[in-house]
Each structure stands twice: as structure tokens, then as C-alpha cells.
Amino acid sequence: MTTPTIEEGAGSVQAFHQDELDAGRFRVQRCSECSRHVYYPRASCPHCGSAALEWKMPSGLGTVHAVTTVRRKPADGGDLNVSLIDLDEGVRLMSRVDNLAPEAVRIGQRVRARVQVKDGRGLVLFDAIEGAAA
Structure with a gap:
């Protein structure tokens, strides 16, 4: 392609x-x-x-390079993390780790990409591979 x-x-x-x-x-x-x-x-x-x-198509595997927590009111969806992810292919992108509480996301944590489509729009999100909430 x-x-x-x-x-x-x-x-x-x-x-x-x-x-x-x-x-x-x-x-x-x-x-x-x-x-x-x-x-x-x-x-x-x-x-x-x-x-x-x-x-x-990348492997989707990567590592959290940096992370910060954006504080929001519960009525606005609550806190979320904004993370810089280094893909194993050597590129860096900004996204969030979606399957952990914002304060549980750590630099060096291994993650896997996935696409979330909501209202017809796709967005790359990541899930922690280890340390994920059960």
C-alpha cells in the first residue's frame, strides 16, 4: 500500500x-x-x-516514554493520562493507556496499541501488557 x-x-x-x-x-x-x-x-x-x-501495519507493541495525568471533574469524565509511546518500530506518538487508572501508568511500561472507533472516528489507544487491572 x-x-x-x-x-x-x-x-x-x-x-x-x-x-x-x-x-x-x-x-x-x-x-x-x-x-x-x-x-x-x-x-x-x-x-x-x-x-x-x-x-x-506495526507490531503495536511499545513502551511508555513519558506520562502525565490530566485532572478533570468526574462530571467531565474524570482524570485521564496523556502518554508518549515509543513503538518498537522506532516512532513516538501521543495517546493514552486506557486499561489502567491514570496514576498507575508508569514510564517504561510495555503497552499494546489498538484502535477504538467511536461515532465513526478511529483513535489509537494503548493497553498495558503487564500490571493491567483485572
Whole structure:
């Protein structure tokens, strides 16, 4: 699966990425020239400048790099964590660890990605692999 061309623009790349998430599929790009993975989706590789990017399904495994707790009123859904996750493929993304209380998420914790589709919109979330609530 190839990325929309540079002529089609980064907006097309991002729209394609969101369409995939909306269909329940999480993909990252991999450069055919330098073999590095790319995320957030773009029209050219930020490492080598090549436009030869392909969509690949990542392993989904990663590690919490950083985490913070956003405090919210219970009426607004309660507290949630915002985490930076380093995927094993070498890219970092911002999301949240969804199967733990916000204060239980720890730097270095292993997690697995999944796509949650709500009201037709897909979002990448993570679940802790170890230490998850029963």
C-alpha cells in the first residue's frame, strides 16, 4: 500500500491515515529508501527526503516514554493520562493507556496499541501488557 504522492499533498496522506483509523486499522509509514518508520504520516520521509513511503501495519507493541495525568471533574469524565509511546518500530506518538487508572501508568511500561472507533472516528489507544487491572 503506497502513500498518496507529494503532488496530492500531506492533507491527502493525513486523510488516508484517518480513513484507515476510522476503519479500525492502525498503520505507520516505512521509507523504502532508508528503511526507517515514519509517524505522524507525511508525504516525504523526514529522515532522507524520499517520497517512497509505504503503509505498514506495526507490531503495536511499545513502551511508555513519558506520562502525565490530566485532572478533570468526574462530571467531565474524570482524570485521564496523556502518554508518549515509543513503538518498537522506532516512532513516538501521543495517546493514552486506557486499561489502567491514570496514576498507575508508569514510564517504561510495555503497552499494546489498538484502535477504538467511536461515532465513526478511529483513535489509537494503548493497553498495558503487564500490571493491567483485572
